[in-house]
Amino acid sequence: xxxxxxxxxALRTLMILLGATAVALGLSPGGGLAADATVPRPxxxxxxxxxxxxxxAVPPVPFRSTGRATYDPAIxxxxxxxxxxxxxxxxxxxxxxxxxxxxxxxxxxxxxxxxRQELLEAGIADVALHPFEIAGSTYHNVIATLPxxxxxxxxxxxxxxxxxxxxxxxxxxxxxxxxxxxxxxLLALATLLRDAHLDHTVVLAAFAGEEQxxxxxxxxxxxLVAAGKSGSLIGAVILDMLSFxxxxxxxxLLETSGTFTxxxxxxxxxxxxxxxxxxxTSTSPFGSDHMPFLDRSLPAIxxxxxxxxxxxxxxxxxxxxxxxxxxxxxxxxxxxxxxxxLWAGARLNGAPTGTATATATPTSTPTATSTATATPTxxxxxxxxxxxxxTATATATATATxxxxxxxxxxxxTPLSLLALAALGARRxxxxxxxxxxxPARE
Numbered sequence: 001x002x003x004x005x006x007x008x009x010a011l012r013t014l015m016i017l018l019g020a021t022a023v024a025l026g027l028s029p030g031g032g033l034a035a036d037a038t039v040p041r042p043x044x045x046x047x048x049x050x051x052x053x054x055x056x057a058v059p060p061v062p063f064r065s066t067g068r069a070t071y072d073p074a075i076x077x078x079x080x081x082x083x084x085x086x087x088x089x090x091x092x093x094x095x096x097x098x099x100x101x102x103x104x105x106x107x108x109x110x111x112x113x114x115x116r117q118e119l120l121e122a123g124i125a126d127v128a129l130h131p132f133e134i135a136g137s138t139y140h141n142v143i144a145t146l147p148x149x150x151x152x153x154x155x156x157x158x159x160x161x162x163x164x165x166x167x168x169x170x171x172x173x174x175x176x177x178x179x180x181x182x183x184x185x186l187l188a189l190a191t192l193l194r195d196a197h198l199d200h201t202v203v204l205a206a207f208a209g210e211e212q213x214x215x216x217x218x219x220x221x222x223x224l225v226a227a228g229k230s231g232s233l234i235g236a237v238i239l240d241m242l243s244f245x246x247x248x249x250x251x252x253l254l255e256t257s258g259t260f261t262x263x264x265x266x267x268x269x270x271x272x273x274x275x276x277x278x279x280x281t282s283t284s285p286f287g288s289d290h291m292p293f294l295d296r297s298l299p300a301i302x303x304x305x306x307x308x309x310x311x312x313x314x315x316x317x318x319x320x321x322x323x324x325x326x327x328x329x330x331x332x333x334x335x336x337x338x339x340x341x342l343w344a345g346a347r348l349n350g351a352p353t354g355t356a357t358a359t360a361t362p363t364s365t366p367t368a369t370s371t372a373t374a375t376p377t378x379x380x381x382x383x384x385x386x387x388x389x390x391t392a393t394a395t396a397t398a399t400a401t402x403x404x405x406x407x408x409x410x411x412x413x414t415p416l417s418l419l420a421l422a423a424l425g426a427r428r429x430x431x432x433x434x435x436x437x438x439x440p441a442r443e
């Protein structure tokens with residue numbers, strides 16, 4: 001047993017003991033901790049920030065509707081138009097067309113060219129390469145822009161990383177789930193949104209360098225801030241790991257920070273109105289391209305399969321098509337279409353519906369900072385210097401220095417709060433296990 005595994009098991013044992021103590025003491029699940037407060041997590045280095053280590057996962061909370069959302073035929077029409085065959089074809093091409101999509105692999109420029117060409121063939125005129133560097137070599141995000149019909153400068157981002165990794169990433173990293181599924185969703189949505197004529201601009205952002213430490217999305221958000229455009233951002237939806245489940249109905253985890261609980265509410269209501277997704281939520285974000293936005297207090301949310309922490313082929317050469325549940329990936333893609341319709345403003349037959357736009361206004365709910373000192377481990381691959389620098393076409397924008405954003409609001413957690421949280425988490429995990437029984441052969 002490695003020291004990382006030993007530390008993880010010790011942490012889980014401690015949480016179980018704390019939960020039992022809380023129950024024995026009859027503590028309220030509230031315990032002084034806001035329901036949407038961020039749970040403390042050890043500080044992470046850049047490599048670890050890109051890793052969805054199950055040891056860092058906080059048990060999710062089932063979504064509860066307020067009942068205030070109303071059915072919008074314009075949103076429903078866009079959701080219904082999602083092409084499942086387009087999603088499946090794109091995912092198949094990404095996995096079968098490239099032995100690896102590891103950003104620093106010598107062949108990665110061909111992956112970039114493929115994503116760019118697919119977006120152009122979807123009929124999007126403005127498709128640009130956005131540069132960033134890893135270990136002195138240049139790689140590219142692929143950024144497609146669909147202008148809104150209202151020229152007010154406001155825009156939303158639909159994003160996800162198109163790179164992959166494994167135990168031997170320079171040779172084989174099929175990345176069907178992580179994150180061929182999210183990239184396939186972006187490509188399917190590109191075809192759909194091209195003719196949607198939304199009020200506000202939609203940016204489709206295929207990020208690279210995610211597996212090495214969120215390099216592509218960090219550079220993209222830094223450039224938004226440097227250009228003074230971040231204030232026009234309606235919100236960002238990040239699509240990462242969409243196509244695995246352990247059975248039962250299609251399900252999703254909506255993840256953001258405690259500052260943007262209204263964003264979770266918006267997306268949860270959309271899921272219940274327009275999809276068949278079972279929805280859980282988390283306000284303890286980590287490990288994907290929503291983090292650079294949240295770190296700068298910009299509204300962002302991660303769409304990820306609910307059972308991501310049980311995926312047996314995570315960062316593995318066995319992350320292949322045969323392990324995917326296409327129906328779940330398509331259903332989460334439909335929620336992506338609903339998000340675009342809501343935030344960018346859908347119209348039915350050219351007429352505004354009056355309920356299709358929403359702003360992601362931060363709430364005053366505080367988030368908690370981490371005080372732990374242990375560094376978690378994860379099966380992530382280290383950054384490697386490429387043997388050859390990929391070639392690429394001219395870039396669209398200059399690179400910008402990544403600057404830290406404003407710190408999130410801080411609150412404290414009392415010992416009683418931690419005990420109560422442990423008890424609540426144990427009960428939620430038990431509920432999740434009952435709904436999704438563990439398959440011992442895949443654990």
